[in-house]
Amino acid sequence: MINAKGTFTPLGVSRSSDGVADAVAQALPEFFVMTELGDRVSETIAQVTGAQAGAVVHCTAAGITLAVAATMAGADPRRIASLPDATDMHNRVVMPACHVVDYGHSNLQAIRLSGAQVDLAGDETRCTIDDLEAELDGPDVCCLMLVSSRLTSGPPIDLVAAIRAAHRRGVPAIIDGAAQFPRVADLLATGADLVLISGQKYLASPTAGLVAGTWPLVQAVRAQEKGIGRTMKPTKEAVIGVIAALEEWQALDRMKWEADELAKVSEFAEAAAKIPGVTATVVPDPAGLQISRAVLTVPNAHDVATQLEAGNPSIYVMTDRLADDQLVLELVPLTQDEVDVILARLWSLLT
Numbered sequence: 001m002i003n004a005k006g007t008f009t010p011l012g013v014s015r016s017s018d019g020v021a022d023a024v025a026q027a028l029p030e031f032f033v034m035t036e037l038g039d040r041v042s043e044t045i046a047q048v049t050g051a052q053a054g055a056v057v058h059c060t061a062a063g064i065t066l067a068v069a070a071t072m073a074g075a076d077p078r079r080i081a082s083l084p085d086a087t088d089m090h091n092r093v094v095m096p097a098c099h100v101v102d103y104g105h106s107n108l109q110a111i112r113l114s115g116a117q118v119d120l121a122g123d124e125t126r127c128t129i130d131d132l133e134a135e136l137d138g139p140d141v142c143c144l145m146l147v148s149s150r151l152t153s154g155p156p157i158d159l160v161a162a163i164r165a166a167h168r169r170g171v172p173a174i175i176d177g178a179a180q181f182p183r184v185a186d187l188l189a190t191g192a193d194l195v196l197i198s199g200q201k202y203l204a205s206p207t208a209g210l211v212a213g214t215w216p217l218v219q220a221v222r223a224q225e226k227g228i229g230r231t232m233k234p235t236k237e238a239v240i241g242v243i244a245a246l247e248e249w250q251a252l253d254r255m256k257w258e259a260d261e262l263a264k265v266s267e268f269a270e271a272a273a274k275i276p277g278v279t280a281t282v283v284p285d286p287a288g289l290q291i292s293r294a295v296l297t298v299p300n301a302h303d304v305a306t307q308l309e310a311g312n313p314s315i316y317v318m319t320d321r322l323a324d325d326q327l328v329l330e331l332v333p334l335t336q337d338e339v340d341v342i343l344a345r346l347w348s349l350l351t
């Protein structure tokens with residue numbers, strides 16, 4: 001199959017490099033002192049992101065649960081053991097209503113799994129800083145949860161102002177930036193106490209939730225492994241794969257990478273626009289990620305998407321704009337051969 005749908009969990013999310021695959025293969029037959037491995041990946045995450053410390057948990061959904069747990073229980077063993085019973089703790093999470101997203105389940109459930117309750121600010125169409133301040137005024141608030149994603153609705157929230165409002169009340173702020181790895185430094189620069197990233201999305205490591213942030217809160221996240229975090233722990237091969245992927249990222253010429261990706265999408269759009277009846281544009285990521293996607297307007301887009309999937313190899317594209325007869329394609333992990341296969345299939349389906 002060819003995945004032009006982006007970092008999509010039901011399709012295996014991303015492609016790791018040969019270097020990351022080798023590091024993982026070498027890790028599997030070995031033993032490790034896992035706390036030492038945890039310290040080592042903390043240093044690497046800190047070096048690459050600029051955060052004070054970092055941790056790896058199973059995935060970002062687990063990271064949401066454990067980050068909230070960390071703000072409620074800290075590193076206190078008694079509290080850690082009693083979660084998800086959070087009755088004697090500050091246990092209310094404030095979140096903009098327009099940041100409720102469904103990445104396979106609702107992020108509200110990832111929060112509630114820790115034992116916390118969610119207070120939604122604003123509504124699905126917008127949330128102002130005043131809306132947030134009203135909810136942050138409550139007595140039992142443990143953290144502010146913000147989501148940076150193309151899945152959120154309404155006008156973007158000023159993250160810096162939102163986090164300042166939380167900090168004025170002594171409330172820590174967490175940003176879920178699961179699919180925002182290339183922007184992790186920007187997200188930390190907002191003042192967020194923790195930023196959560198899926199390693200398996202744009203970092204292309206094995207499945208892993210990276211937690212980057214302040215020293216005490218990251219230690220509190222790690223401490224949850226003696227509690228509800230037991231079911232969300234990272235594997236040794238995931239931690240080794242994350243370290244390898246972060247080291248590759250650090251060595252990468254990012255300007256060249258971004259220019260090459262843009263050239264790939266532009267050339268694809270230009271070639272697709274030659275198919276009779278097709279218009280093609282290149283659109284930047286709406287959340288500010290430094291990647292672009294191709295948008296093809298085609299007759300009967302719904303049928304075209306169905307036929308692309310039914311063919312051999314199966315071709316998957318983003319389908320959230322089918323109502324406007326638009327197919328959206330993300331090409332980041334694809335080889336030139338795969339891009340050519342997509343073009344050939346479009347020609348044969350549309351002419």
Ligand SMILES: *Cc1c(COP(=O)(O)O)cnc(C)c1O
Pocket residue numbers: 009059060061062101103107147148149151176177178179197198199208209
């Ligand atoms: C993908 C995603 C998640 C879930 O990440 P996993 O690592 O698959 O658990 C959470 N939040 C957002 C915004 C996502 O895009």
